[in-house]
Amino acid sequence: xxxxxxxxxxxxxxxxxxxxxxxxxxxxxxxxxxxxxxxxxxxxxxxxxxxxxxxxxxxxxxxxxxxxxxxxxxxxxxxxxxxxxxxxxxxxxxxxxxxxxxxxxxxxxxxxxxxxxxxxxxxxxxxxxxxxxxxxxxxxxxxxxxxxxxxxxxxxxxxxxxxxxxxxxxxxxxxxxxxxxxxxxxxxxxxxxxxxxxxxxxxxxxxxxxxxxxxxxxxxxxxxxxxxxxxxxxxxxxxxxxxxxxxxxxxxxxxxxxxxxxxxxxxxxxxx
Numbered sequence: 001x002x003x004x005x006x007x008x009x010x011x012x013x014x015x016x017x018x019x020x021x022x023x024x025x026x027x028x029x030x031x032x033x034x035x036x037x038x039x040x041x042x043x044x045x046x047x048x049x050x051x052x053x054x055x056x057x058x059x060x061x062x063x064x065x066x067x068x069x070x071x072x073x074x075x076x077x078x079x080x081x082x083x084x085x086x087x088x089x090x091x092x093x094x095x096x097x098x099x100x101x102x103x104x105x106x107x108x109x110x111x112x113x114x115x116x117x118x119x120x121x122x123x124x125x126x127x128x129x130x131x132x133x134x135x136x137x138x139x140x141x142x143x144x145x146x147x148x149x150x151x152x153x154x155x156x157x158x159x160x161x162x163x164x165x166x167x168x169x170x171x172x173x174x175x176x177x178x179x180x181x182x183x184x185x186x187x188x189x190x191x192x193x194x195x196x197x198x199x200x201x202x203x204x205x206x207x208x209x210x211x212x213x214x215x216x217x218x219x220x221x222x223x224x225x226x227x228x229x230x231x232x233x234x235x236x237x238x239x240x241x242x243x244x245x246x247x248x249x250x251x252x253x254x255x256x257x258x259x260x261x262x263x264x265x266x267x268x269x270x271x272x
Contacts, residue, residue, distance in 0.1 A: 024164040032147070052079060052083060128172060167262060187242055188242075227261070
């Protein structure tokens with residue numbers, strides 16, 4: 001069994017990517033207002049679809065000569081485990097009348113295929129655009145879990161998808177800024193700091209402005225802008241205080257903390 005039980009193959013080492021699935025998932029579940037057996041099946045299906053990415057990626061690396069063939073049995077083992085559990089969960093959802101959720105998984109196929117192509121070419125790192133698109137696919141967990149709660153597709157689910165994707169995209173852009181900052185040899189001038197952080201500020205500023213306008217118009221809950229305000233303030237703080245020499249893990253943990261705060265505040269303000 002040690003030949004197959006390999007943590008590095010079973011679970012992704014990109015720890016920050018978890019929040020891009022779990023945040024929309026939790027937001028959709030709480031917005032739906034009902035926790036049923038179907039929600040449990042969906043959680044298992046979503047987790048398996050997310051986790052299977054790692055062993056498939058390892059297998060592609062083996063076939064492209066980037067990893068040892070000795071990793072292939074473990075990769076196949078976990079592909080079978082996640083694939084089997086995910087298929088059972090999907091069939092359970094279909095039997096309960098939620099087969100339409102399968103269509104939400106379709107956009108993930110070309111995105112994942114593109115990721116695997118980049119892996120085979122040793123070009124998967126530092127692909128901000130691909131990561132932003134992939135976070136949009138993961139954000140589909142929000143409408144899916146919401147529709148399970150309410151029992152049918154509703155337009156609100158698409159609002160939740162757009163709102164969570166906006167947050168994820170801005171978070172990715174900000175993370176790239178922080179990782180760039182840690183390579184700086186010294187703190188540049190304030191003007192230079194804000195010039196380099198302009199893209200991240202524009203992303204979070206657009207999110208805050210758009211959500212605020214929609215809240216004022218009564219389309220969204222009145223206080224839903226507050227989690228986006230937190231993200232915008234964090235971006236301003238991070239631009240003002242560059243992460244020169246800071247370890248990537250420290251940056252990641254702070255990002256995770258901000259995302260957790262965002263998720264909790266979103267859930268609370270969505271109801272009021």
